[in-house]
Amino acid sequence: MIISVIGAGTCDKEIYNIAEEVGRLIAQKSATLITGGLGGVMEAASKGAKAAGGDTVGILPGFSKEEANPFINIPITTGLSHARNIIVVRSADAVIAIAGEHGTLSEIALALKLGKPVIGIRTWNIDGVVKVNSPEEAVQKAFNLANKL
Amino acid sequence: MIISVIGAGTCDKEIYNIAEEVGRLIAQKSATLITGGLGGVMEAASKGAKAAGGDTVGILPGFSKEEANPFINIPITTGLSHARNIIVVRSADAVIAIAGEHGTLSEIALALKLGKPVIGIRTWNIDGVVKVNSPEEAVQKAFNLANKL
Amino acid sequence: MIISVIGAGTCDKEIYNIAEEVGRLIAQKSATLITGGLGGVMEAASKGAKAAGGDTVGILPGFSKEEANPFINIPITTGLSHARNIIVVRSADAVIAIAGEHGTLSEIALALKLGKPVIGIRTWNIDGVVKVNSPEEAVQKAFNLANKL
Amino acid sequence: MIISVIGAGTCDKEIYNIAEEVGRLIAQKSATLITGGLGGVMEAASKGAKAAGGDTVGILPGFSKEEANPFINIPITTGLSHARNIIVVRSADAVIAIAGEHGTLSEIALALKLGKPVIGIRTWNIDGVVKVNSPEEAVQKAFNLANKL
Numbered sequence: 086m087i088i089s090v091i092g093a094g095t096c097d098k099e100i101y102n103i104a105e106e107v108g109r110l111i112a113q114k115s116a117t118l119i120t121g122g123l124g125g126v127m128e129a130a131s132k133g134a135k136a137a138g139g140d141t142v143g144i145l146p147g148f149s150k151e152e153a154n155p156f157i158n159i160p161i162t163t164g165l166s167h168a169r170n171i172i173v174v175r176s177a178d179a180v181i182a183i184a185g186e187h188g189t190l191s192e193i194a195l196a197l198k199l200g201k202p203v204i205g206i207r208t209w210n211i212d213g214v215v216k217v218n219s220p221e222e223a224v225q226k227a228f229n230l231a232n233k234l
Numbered sequence: 235m236i237i238s239v240i241g242a243g244t245c246d247k248e249i250y251n252i253a254e255e256v257g258r259l260i261a262q263k264s265a266t267l268i269t270g271g272l273g274g275v276m277e278a279a280s281k282g283a284k285a286a287g288g289d290t291v292g293i294l295p296g297f298s299k300e301e302a303n304p305f306i307n308i309p310i311t312t313g314l315s316h317a318r319n320i321i322v323v324r325s326a327d328a329v330i331a332i333a334g335e336h337g338t339l340s341e342i343a344l345a346l347k348l349g350k351p352v353i354g355i356r357t358w359n360i361d362g363v364v365k366v367n368s369p370e371e372a373v374q375k376a377f378n379l380a381n382k383l
Numbered sequence: 384m385i386i387s388v389i390g391a392g393t394c395d396k397e398i399y400n401i402a403e404e405v406g407r408l409i410a411q412k413s414a415t416l417i418t419g420g421l422g423g424v425m426e427a428a429s430k431g432a433k434a435a436g437g438d439t440v441g442i443l444p445g446f447s448k449e450e451a452n453p454f455i456n457i458p459i460t461t462g463l464s465h466a467r468n469i470i471v472v473r474s475a476d477a478v479i480a481i482a483g484e485h486g487t488l489s490e491i492a493l494a495l496k497l498g499k500p501v502i503g504i505r506t507w508n509i510d511g512v513v514k515v516n517s518p519e520e521a522v523q524k525a526f527n528l529a530n531k532l
Numbered sequence: 533m534i535i536s537v538i539g540a541g542t543c544d545k546e547i548y549n550i551a552e553e554v555g556r557l558i559a560q561k562s563a564t565l566i567t568g569g570l571g572g573v574m575e576a577a578s579k580g581a582k583a584a585g586g587d588t589v590g591i592l593p594g595f596s597k598e599e600a601n602p603f604i605n606i607p608i609t610t611g612l613s614h615a616r617n618i619i620v621v622r623s624a625d626a627v628i629a630i631a632g633e634h635g636t637l638s639e640i641a642l643a644l645k646l647g648k649p650v651i652g653i654r655t656w657n658i659d660g661v662v663k664v665n666s667p668e669e670a671v672q673k674a675f676n677l678a679n680k681l
Binding site: 325 | 385415417438440442446448457458459460461462463469470473474
Binding site: 463464465466468469470484485486488489490492493495496497509511 | 613615617635637639641642644645658660
């Protein structure tokens with residue numbers, strides 16, 4: 086099972102804590118975590134997953150694995166800038182969106198276009214996104230919906 | 235000047251007519267039109283622009299220029315599937331969104347992320363999109379905002 | 384008909400002159416020229432084609448159309464870095480390689496992989512490349528082989 | 533450390549055995565293996581690495597992780613077709629090329645363009661490729677050269 090967590094590269098402490106818990110729960114269920122590999126929500130989810138012993142993949146936009154946050158153990162260096170967003174969502178069995186700005190919105194839209202389950206916590210209000218209120222609910226829904234595909 | 239028109243690959247007659255008129259006005263102002271090269275809004279805008287003597291570029295998702303609509307005179311065959319969306323918006327001085335579904339939403343989000351002016355007619359209601367009601371207004375706004383960059 | 388000309392971003396005067404003549408001949412036959420849009424061979428071919436009244440498309444690796452050489456009239460800004468090479472060759476009915484280094488070699492290899500005709504002047508000696516000695520011969524062969532596809 | 537192994541999607545038994553041994557040695561040295569995720573050399577290297585307990589990443593060209601060979605434990609689904617080649621080499625600290633055809637040649641060229649160490653076993657004879665004769669020598673050279681970067 087592969088779960089992608091998407092969200093902005095900077096975030097406040099509350100969102101960081103939510104993302105970290107989401108990452109931890111994903112790893113505890115033995116799924117691989119994919120993110121865009123940078124800071125903010127991507128870092129928090131990776132931190133949580135790594136602490137729980139999980140694999141953390143970062144699909145990086147730039148030219149060097151040095152741009153990955155410190156909790157990525159498998160950095161994939163694409164050099165594709167924002168075009169790497171499609172890889173983040175296409176590789177996932179389900180996508181969890183946490184807060185986020187326009188980059189996250191583009192990923193939500195692409196995920197829905199591809200027919201992937203998209204679970205949202207405090208994120209864009211787009212038809213098709215399954216809204217939840219807690220990390221536990223987010224990860225549970227992600228697994229349930231991914232298993233139905 | 236390069237204006238990209240984005241919208242769904244299928245659309246009703248009313249939206250088709252709007253897109254065709256937008257394409258015509260873009261070409262009359264001697265701008266190059268870029269679209270994703272397929273049907274619906276992309277075809278309509280290309281049809282209008284070509285009829286007015288303009289260049290019509292199609293940034294195609296697939297593997298063959300045969301997939302371009304008949305009004306594309308410069309087919310660019312990317313083989314990148316939805317990752318080609320970023321090229322459509324990155325190449326533009328301004329983007330005009332007409333109706334559209336999730337693919338269009340991903341392009342609107344990417345365009346806003348890149349700081350491009352985005353003009354919208356009957357499309358997603360996203361902060362940052364400049365809403366207009368007519369083809370004339372859309373093209374006028376697109377040129378005005380592009381010139382300010 | 385679309386012909387792509389590939390070659391290094393810097394070149395000596397002799398290679399520049401060859402590429403310029405190749406571009407001129409492509410435009411005289413009313414084909415569209417595609418290049419990677421930068422300097423050297425890409426610039427020379429575009430200069431020749433533009434002088435002959437042809438369309439010159441540049442598939443740019445970076446983030447701004449400002450990086451295009453002055454003879455590109457249709458800049459496509461990909462932001463994909465070297466991944467844009469595949470677009471240059473995939474969009475072509477035939478590819479003409481002039482001199483070139485490792486970037487050109489990657490494009491020759493991709494073009495052969497895709498089954499595109501590849502004509503070479505003073506370039507890499509790879510099985511499958513049709514070697515020629517003059518711009519006239521290069522363009523003639525490119526059109527002949529493209530028409531057989 | 534990340535080592536990418538490149539080579540054709542089909543190969544004979546002798547090449548398969550070489551690639552499998554290369555994969556095994558990479559994993560024994562605790563490096564992550566990246567390949568294009570398909571058959572032939574990609575499968576063999578992944579098989580060897582997985583048997584030795586290593587992480588095996590497959591950068592897939594298509595739209596589904598189902599296309600990955602059975603020895604990939606981290607499938608990355610790009611949907612980018614041959615444009616995914618650049619990701620395979622850009623993500624690597626060193627690249628080992630085993631036999632291979634035009635796709636492999638494009639990856640060798642891109643790796644050299646990016647300044648990555650490229651070690652070759654029975655592969656294209658291109659200046660810049662470090663030729664070796666055995667899996668042991670290939671992996672040793674790859675680690676030595678990667679560590680010098």
